[in-house]
Amino acid sequence: IKKIGVLTSGGDAPGMNAAVRAVVRASIYYGIEVYGIYRGYDGLINDKMEELHVRSVSNILSRGGTFLLSARSEAFRTKEGRAKAYENFKARELDALVVIGGDGSFTGADIFSQEYDVPVIGIPGTIDNDLAGTDYTIGFDTACNTAREAIDKIRDTASSHDRLFFIEVMGRDAGFIAVNSAIGGGAVAMIVPEHNWSIDQLIKRLRKGAANQKASNVVIIAEGCKLGNAYDVAAKVKEQLDYFDIRVTVLGHLQRGGSPTTMDRVLASRLGVAAVEGLRDGQSKVMVGVINNRITYTPIGEAIKTVKRLDDDEFRIAKILSI
Ligand code: F6P
Secondary structure, X not given: OOEEEEEEOOOOOOOHHHHHHHHHHHHHHOOOEEEEEOOOHHHHHOOOEEEOOHHHHOOXXXXXXXXXXXOOOOHHHOHHHHHHHHHHHHHOOOOEEEEEEOHHHHHHHHHHHHHHOXXXXXXXXXXXXXXXXXXOOEOHHHHHHHHHHHHHHXXXXXXXXXXXXXXXXXXXXXXXXXXXXHXXXXXXXXXXXXXXXXXXXXXXXXXXXXXXXXXXXXXXXXOOOOOOOHHHHHHHHHHHOOOOEEEEEEOHHHHHOOOOOHHHHHHHHHHHHHHHHHHHOOOOOEEEEEXXXXXEEEEHHHHHHOOOOOOHHHHHHHHHHOO
């Protein structure tokens, strides 16, 4: 391996910059040339890339977003788009590609590497934490901290006014942010896309809290939950529990920004170095991850096909603590 390309793709996540920095510096450390590809796969298709040096990645460790820019590339979903990408990959004499992103980006990487037999390694970067083959994805810890900080603030006003708040967090298909921020923020309940919680179950939980003189009530809703969005759930609850003064807050893209936590910076640094070392050792078509605090390489196809399950025990704990 003499020359590699690195790109960030899909929804950005805090810590992506730290991962790029680690890939760049580890490559140079091992005598590999490294090219930064701008705006995800679109940059590969449009040949928007340049060589990165040790100092190209100075002062980005603490910054949110991604200095390589990102996109959910429509063109890369097409055969023609991928053919153009491969033309540029060859013309630039790249030997391998490092893709930092989530399941959509890895699906693209998987197809591309099969079509053209290109060595590809994925680094899990998404706030959703919904990738099998790693305990945590880059950006998840920061997003949970941002959400939890917002919950703490909302709780202050919720308890001053004796109100019930519904707070919607991100996670279209996965409830990891909801579960973590709900436990960390002391929510009375959390509703996630993976479960079939009914309004009646939620009402029962809220009634119990009210009977126990619960001072403030915060319910966390993941954006993709089956009962609808936070406004829908609030309206359904209001129909049955009119003694609560109800408010709704949607946290939205606030959760995607900000300086990465130490956990995310360390994870990104470990995974970035491991990606380069994996390529040197002949790893290809894999996603690098951390399981039980050890670096692992999982076939990319397996990482995207396997559904990462929420931990049932966390729901049990949350229920015990919500009384
Ligand atoms: O995958 C990350 C994520 O932030 C999800 O939590 C959310 O559902 C989605 O991206 C939002 O996507 P967009 O920024 O394209 O609206």
